[in-house]
Amino acid sequence: MKYIVTIGLETHVQLKTKSKMFCGCANTFAAEPNTLVCPICLGYPGALPAMNREAVKLTVIAGLMLGCEISRYSKFDRKNYFYPDAAKNYQISQLDMPLCRGGGVEIQVPGGSKRINLNRIHLEEDVAKSVHHARSSGVDFNRSGMALMEIVSEPEINSVQEAIAYMRALRQILVYADVSDCNLEEGNMRSDVNISIRPENTTELGTKVELKNMNSFRHIQDALTFEIERQKAALSTGGRVVQETRRWDLDLGETISMRTKEDAQDYRYFPEPDLPPVVFTDDLLDGWRKELPELPEHKRVRFTTDYGLPEYDAEVLCAQLPVANFFEEAVECGAQPKNASNWIMTDVLRLLGQTELEISDTPLSSAAFASLLKLVDDKVINMPVAKELIAELFEKGGDPAVIVKERGLLQVSDASAIEGFAREAVEKNPKVVEDFKGGKKAALQFLVGQVMKLSRGKANPKMAAEVIQEIISEG
Amino acid sequence: MSLDISEMTLSAAMDGLAQKDFSSVELVNAVRDAIAEKDENIGAYLAFDADTILQDASEADALRAKGDERCLLGIPIALKDLFNVEGQPCTCASKMLENYIAPFDATVISKIKAAGAFPAGRLNMDELAIGTTTENSAFKLTKNPVAPDRVPGGSSGGSAAAVAGGMALASLATDSGGSIRLPASYCGCVGFKPSYGRVSRYGVAPYASSLDQVGTMTKTVEDAAILLSAIAGCDQRDQTTHNVPVPDYREMLAGSSLEGLRIGVPREYFVDGVDSEVLDSVRAAIDKFAKAGAHVEEMSLPHTEYAISAYYICSTAEASSNLARLDGVRYGKRSVTDDRGDLNDMYFTSRTEGLGPDVKRRIIFGTFVLSSGRYEEYYVRALKVRTLVKQDFNEAFKKFDVLMTPVTAGVAHKFGETQNDPLKATLNDMFLAPVNMAGICGISIPCGKSSEGLPVGMQIIGPSFGEVTLLRAADACEKELGL
Ligand SMILES: [Zn+2]
Numbered sequence: 025m026k027y028i029v030t031i032g033l034e035t036h037v038q039l040k041t042k043s044k045m046f047c048g049c050a051n052t053f054a055a056e057p058n059t060l061v062c063p064i065c066l067g068y069p070g071a072l073p074a075m076n077r078e079a080v081k082l083t084v085i086a087g088l089m090l091g092c093e094i095s096r097y098s099k100f101d102r103k104n105y106f107y108p109d110a111a112k113n114y115q116i117s118q119l120d121m122p123l124c125r126g127g128g129v130e131i132q133v134p135g136g137s138k139r140i141n142l143n144r145i146h147l148e149e150d151v152a153k154s155v156h157h158a159r160s161s162g163v164d165f166n167r168s169g170m171a172l173m174e175i176v177s178e179p180e181i182n183s184v185q186e187a188i189a190y191m192r193a194l195r196q197i198l199v200y201a202d203v204s205d206c207n208l209e210e211g212n213m214r215s216d217v218n219i220s221i222r223p224e225n226t227t228e229l230g231t232k233v234e235l236k237n238m239n240s241f242r243h244i245q246d247a248l249t250f251e252i253e254r255q256k257a258a259l260s261t262g263g264r265v266v267q268e269t270r271r272w273d274l275d276l277g278e279t280i281s282m283r284t285k286e287d288a289q290d291y292r293y294f295p296e297p298d299l300p301p302v303v304f305t306d307d308l309l310d311g312w313r314k315e316l317p318e319l320p321e322h323k324r325v326r327f328t329t330d331y332g333l334p335e336y337d338a339e340v341l342c343a344q345l346p347v348a349n350f351f352e353e354a355v356e357c358g359a360q361p362k363n364a365s366n367w368i369m370t371d372v373l374r375l376l377g378q379t380e381l382e383i384s385d386t387p388l389s390s391a392a393f394a395s396l397l398k399l400v401d402d403k404v405i406n407m408p409v410a411k412e413l414i415a416e417l418f419e420k421g422g423d424p425a426v427i428v429k430e431r432g433l434l435q436v437s438d439a440s441a442i443e444g445f446a447r448e449a450v451e452k453n454p455k456v457v458e459d460f461k462g463g464k465k466a467a468l469q470f471l472v473g474q475v476m477k478l479s480r481g482k483a484n485p486k487m488a489a490e491v492i493q494e495i496i497s498e499g
Numbered sequence: 500m501s502l503d504i505s506e507m508t509l510s511a512a513m514d515g516l517a518q519k520d521f522s523s524v525e526l527v528n529a530v531r532d533a534i535a536e537k538d539e540n541i542g543a544y545l546a547f548d549a550d551t552i553l554q555d556a557s558e559a560d561a562l563r564a565k566g567d568e569r570c571l572l573g574i575p576i577a578l579k580d581l582f583n584v585e586g587q588p589c590t591c592a593s594k595m596l597e598n599y600i601a602p603f604d605a606t607v608i609s610k611i612k613a614a615g616a617f618p619a620g621r622l623n624m625d626e627l628a629i630g631t632t633t634e635n636s637a638f639k640l641t642k643n644p645v646a647p648d649r650v651p652g653g654s655s656g657g658s659a660a661a662v663a664g665g666m667a668l669a670s671l672a673t674d675s676g677g678s679i680r681l682p683a684s685y686c687g688c689v690g691f692k693p694s695y696g697r698v699s700r701y702g703v704a705p706y707a708s709s710l711d712q713v714g715t716m717t718k719t720v721e722d723a724a725i726l727l728s729a730i731a732g733c734d735q736r737d738q739t740t741h742n743v744p745v746p747d748y749r750e751m752l753a754g755s756s757l758e759g760l761r762i763g764v765p766r767e768y769f770v771d772g773v774d775s776e777v778l779d780s781v782r783a784a785i786d787k788f789a790k791a792g793a794h795v796e797e798m799s800l801p802h803t804e805y806a807i808s809a810y811y812i813c814s815t816a817e818a819s820s821n822l823a824r825l826d827g828v829r830y831g832k833r834s835v836t837d838d839r840g841d842l843n844d845m846y847f848t849s850r851t852e853g854l855g856p857d858v859k860r861r862i863i864f865g866t867f868v869l870s871s872g873r874y875e876e877y878y879v880r881a882l883k884v885r886t887l888v889k890q891d892f893n894e895a896f897k898k899f900d901v902l903m904t905p906v907t908a909g910v911a912h913k914f915g916e917t918q919n920d921p922l923k924a925t926l927n928d929m930f931l932a933p934v935n936m937a938g939i940c941g942i943s944i945p946c947g948k949s950s951e952g953l954p955v956g957m958q959i960i961g962p963s964f965g966e967v968t969l970l971r972a973a974d975a976c977e978k979e980l981g982l
Contacts, residue, residue, distance in 0.1 A: 063583075063603050067824040069596070069704040070583045070605060072737050104820050104869070106846055113823035160840075163828075292869035294878060297708035297817055300738055 026224040027256055030232075031187050031248070032179035034216040035194060036172050037204045038150065039082045045149040045171040046073030046116065053210050057155075057164040065169035067111030072298050073149075075100075079171035080123065080302060081312065082203040083147045086173060087124030088316055089201040090194075092145060097303050098123050100147075100296040105289050108163045109151040117174075119293045122146035123302065129177075129197065130321065131189040140190050143176040173203070179218065179229070184248045188241055191215065196320050200345050214239045219248060220265070221255045230255070231265040235272060235279060247272035251279050323348055331361035340369050346384040347373070353390035359397045367397060371411065375418045387421030388414075396424040404428065408481050432482075439491070442475065442483055446491040449474035457496055468492065502529035505665025509574065509722035510749075512668050516563070516573045523556035523563075523573030526668075530575055530619060533666045542641045543651075543661040545580050546588060547620040555617035562615075571729055572615030577667035579658045580621040581628060581704040584608050587618070591704050592636040593626045595825045595832050595853030605702025606737065607671060607713050607730045614729040622657030622670060626855045627822060628678055628706040630654050631927060634914065635857050643686055645954060649911040652682030654706075658716040659686040663954075669717045669726060673703060675710040676810055677906075677931025680943035683716060684906035684956025687945045689973075691715045691723040694963045695938035696741040698727075699734035705821040707814035708739075710935040720944065720974040724748035727966060743964055755971040757979060758792035762972075763899035767803035768930055772922045774909040780947030780955040781905045784980060788903075791979050798899065800891040802884065803933060807925060809884035810932035812868050812877050819865025822858065826850065889937045896962040901972045903959055904930055906943045910953040930958065939963045942973045945982050 041051050047064035063071040084094055101119040124145035130137050152168035154161055175194065181187050195206045195213060206213045215238045220230035233251060238244045250272075255265050270279040318326075320342050327338035327348075342348045347368065354364045372393070376383055396417065400410045405428055413424055449471050450457055460467035468489060475488040502525050504512070515521050531549050538544050552575060559573035578584070581591045583601035590596045608618060625635035633641045633656025641656045643649040644664030651660040655672035659682035662670055672679045674692035683690025692714040705711055715726040728749060733742040764785060769778060789795040827833030827849035834848040854862075868877035895902060908926035934941040939962055946957040959976065961969030 066829050068583075068602065068830070069589070069591070069599075069824065070581070070700075070702040071603075072701050074736055074738055102820050104823060106823065106826065106843075108828050108842070111824070111829065113826060114820050165829075290871045292820075292866065292871070292874075294816060294820070294869055294874070298737075298739065 025260060027221040027252075027259070028224055029182050029184075029252055030179045030220050030222070030229055031181035031183075032218045033175075033177045033181070033187065033190065034218070035175045035177075035191070036150075036214045036216075037086075037175060037198060037206065038212045039079050039171040039173055040202070040204050041076055041078045041082065041171045043076060043078075044169040045076050045079055045147070046169055049169065051170055055166055057162070057166060060166040061168070065111060066165055067113075073116060073296075075299055075302070076171060079147060079173075082171075082201075083123050083145060083173045084304075084309070084312060085316065086175075086198060086201050086203045087127060087145050088313060089197050089319060090124075090127040090129065090142060090145070090175075092124035092127030092142065094124055094304065094309055095121060095302075097121065097301055099301040100299045101293045102296050104292040107151075108161070109154050109168070111152060111165060111168050115149060115151060116296055116299070117148035118146035121301075129190055129193045131186060131193050133186060133189065138186070140180050140186075141178040143178050145173060145175050148172050148174060179220075184245055184252070187217070187248055188245055191241060191244065196343070196345075200317055200320050200323075202317060208240050211239055215244065217244065217248065219251055219255075221252060221259065223259070230259075231267050233265060233267070233279075234269045236269055236282065238272060243272050243274070246277065247279055250277070254279065320345075327351075331355065331365075333361060333365055337362070337365045337369065340373075341365060344382070346382045347376075350383045350390050350393070354394040354397070357391045357394035359394040360401070363397055363401070364394070367393070367414070371414050372418070375415060386418055388418045389421065392417050392422065392424055399424055399428060403484065406482065406484055408476065408485075412481075439487065442479070442487050442491050443495075445475045445478040445483060446471075446488060446495055448478060450492065450495050460496060501532065502526065504529045504533055504668060506718075507668060508718045509669045509725055510719070512574060513570060513725070517568070519563075523559040523575075524553060526573065527552050527556040527575050527619065530667065534620070537644075537664055537666055540642065540647060541644050541660050541664050541666070542639045543622055543644075543657040543664060543666055544577075545590065545592065545621045545623050545638055545657070548587070552617065552619045555619075559615060559617070567615070569615035570725070571611065574616040574668065575619030576611055576616050576726075577620045577622055577658065577661050577670040578608075578618050579624050579655050579670065579672040581624065581673060582608055582618075582671060583702040583704070584618045588621065589704065590621070590638070591627045592624045592638055593825075593854065593858070594637045595827075595850075596704075596830075597637075597832065599830050601702075603702060606699035606734045608702065610699075610730050610732070611671075616729070620661070620667070622655070622661055622667075622672075624657055624672075625654035625678075625857070627704070627858050628654040628673060628675060628711075629818070629858050629861055631677070631681055631924065632914075633657065633682070635855055637855055640914070643911050645687055645952070646911065649913050649953070650685065652685035652907075652911060654678040654682075655690075655716065656682050659683050659688055659690065662686075662716045662718060663688040669715060669722055671726070671730070672714060672716050673706070673711055674714050674935065675706045675712070676814060676928060676935050679714045679716060680906050680931055680941060680956070680958060681927060683943040684945075684958075685911035685954065687954030687956070689715075689717045689720055689723055689945070689977075690943040690956075691717070691720075691727070691970075692934065692941050693727060693731065693966055694940040695935070696739055697731050697743075697940070697964065697966065699730075699732070699737040699740050701734055701736035705817075707817040708821060709817060710810075710814055710932075712935070720942070720970060720977050721749060721752060723942065724752055724970050724974075727970075731966075741964070746967065748966060748970055751967045752971055752974045755974040755978075756792070757788050757972075757975045760788070760793040760901065760972055760975070761899045762788060762793050762795045763798040763895050763902040764795060765800045765803065765895075765902055765904060766797055767800055768904035770926070772908055772926050773905055774949075776949045777905050777907065777909060777955050780949075781903070781957045784946040784957055784976070785903055787979055788976060791975075796899070798895060798902075800888075800895060800902075800933070802887045802891050803929060805884045806888045806933040806936055807929045809881040809888070810928065810936055811864070812881035813885060813936070814932075815861045815865030816869050816878055816881075817865070819862045819869065822854075822862055825853065827853065885936050888933050892933075892937045892939055892960075892962070896965070900968050901959050901961050903957060906930060906956040906958045910949045910951070910955060934958075934960055937963070940966055940969050942969060944973055944977055944980075946976075946980055947982075
């Protein structure tokens, strides 16, 4: 029997604020455990939350970028439960009046695009991190109270591929919105995934299973694939799927039951009395709307119209905002757009792929890149030199014009010098010359290669080929 | 002859310091002597760290010698034991926080320090501000200084007993449903609860966030006005405070008069079940005010009867959540009964041992009204009633400057008697809690004595942020009554 898969995601995104959601503690990673804490994020008696306006703004910016409707009036609620990761034994979140409603994300699917609608985006505080040791458990409250935005999709995702595409598209927009680093390794972006399957030709949704805290595309892919097969196996052998929460066990490569619906918590939500409601005026929202960064899809279209790039190029360049910015800066510095695009798509992205860095964090500046392209264009250096040089610039930085001058890498386009190298190559390789005469085109490339070698890579290869042919035909 | 503070008002102490009649050190020594002499029988204080307090006093004296003239310079202020003061215990009279040392200053503490005053002693209370007699303290019994076989009222019983018993010039306390006004009435001092949002709650251990308000326990209305100016104001750390200017409330009392004051007398507060002596005292006082030129009119607050259930629901719901943090994980009492290391066992045992029976009852009740399936039936309806109660008062203040009522249904009762008279306890809550539900301000001032010589108080209620009107009215009443 065939089954239809239904997936919905609740994605938690840590916002790029300077301080935590309700206190002045720094919002940074990798500090010693329990050093970024205060009475508020530790839940001391009498400490009160004070709303971080920046977090509210970033959530609204994300909402506007995702096409959400922004609530003119929203409020915070308490979600009550006992666990050591909740400093107050409740978490401040938003229940029925979230900051943003609706919105959606376009994803690419075979044969076109598909819109995944969003249900809502709300703002809450992150909980502390539990660390389990062999004989004890510890809690690191550095994460307690960090600003966390939860983006809830409608259950409109129908395959593992769509789920991954949704996550990627969402991440791209949030990076464009500059609201989060969306660094999955650091736990900036974690998703709870709801998944159910139902037989084809039925309309009622199947029993859903929630997969908790998925923080890498790879895990989501593996876990969803496993879970779909598990549920199919259960249904096709006459069994049933139990409503429960499961987690992905990396070592076993399986999803494991954490709790069933029977032990579901009653969170006893009620309006947070320590915080006033959040009210926006039209003026304020209009102001924020004007500041909005460009959406990835708009940038892609603009790259094709403004720079005359093929759609494929625009897609590749815009996939990462820093790369798109790098491209535009290089063009600004005088690089020819298509030429710059070619170089980025081949050399720059290849070099970038060998690192963990963003292009903006490498020593290669867009100005140096543009200047390198100009040196090639003006035939000051040849292509092999340029390829070597870009790798060097990527690693160490510098001004290509200066490096070329200092090292004498200028392309040799002087006909007499090239003729000298060419004669030497022809004389030393009589057999190859015969092959060429016999019609072997590749023999010419070999001879050009010899000229490049003799010139230590500086000869203009095009001229070298011409001169070699002249000598042989004279010959 | 050593200094005697038993009758000394805050304002007299300020004058004495300013005129160098005595020093802050002498003042603190007088407080210490009074405590040494009387508190063994009263039990108002949980702690009085004389060394630290005397050091603060001598620093204040040194500053005054250098020309510092801040109004509260050198004034010791006693505190209900739920204000965080950096480096001091803050037990909330609960075993759960017996060994807790506060790591920061509450905003009101920073403010009184900025005005030159300093914290001077921790006062007994009902555990976690839950109770109306101070019998719920996990540590000691506080007796009514007027009649030691009777309760001082609660939850701020120690605060009232210290002031009325001549062991403190003034104290800071909190009032979520009458916790300042009731003990003030029982002990015979002035208990003042400002409007919600007038004074920051930051650093004050909470009972019910939307109802709690910091207030004062003093000997006179003038002293209440002085302290309010010091502690009021908008605080970025408490976003439920409002950005309304803070006047010099004491100056605003000048020329206070009953002439033309429009007094509303809500008939729902003068009902069967209230002691006739209380009714007589309050009515006699109001008659006096009428003779002095006030316009007195009977009126109605129709939702008073429902306010009480709504109050129980709102306050316990919030308390169940606010008190959840007392789990022994990060601070406070942690009990482990076996070595299985079961988390729920740890929570269960710590809270079972650390919290008293009344606290547990309210947590259970609050948890119940918020639970799935009950929320709409209880909590949502309580919020609706709360809106109606607010509307009652809003309507009333269109017509009246202040409202006057009894504070309690009876005078201070003997220890252990609370359970015998549930009607009176309910009426007390009904007279006091609506003010908190509406977020408005109220004050309890002494208005007479029972035949047994026990204090009777009257409540004056003012509109939200109507502290000037309220305090002027109370000041005029106090003068008229001449007590
Ligand atoms: Zn903090």
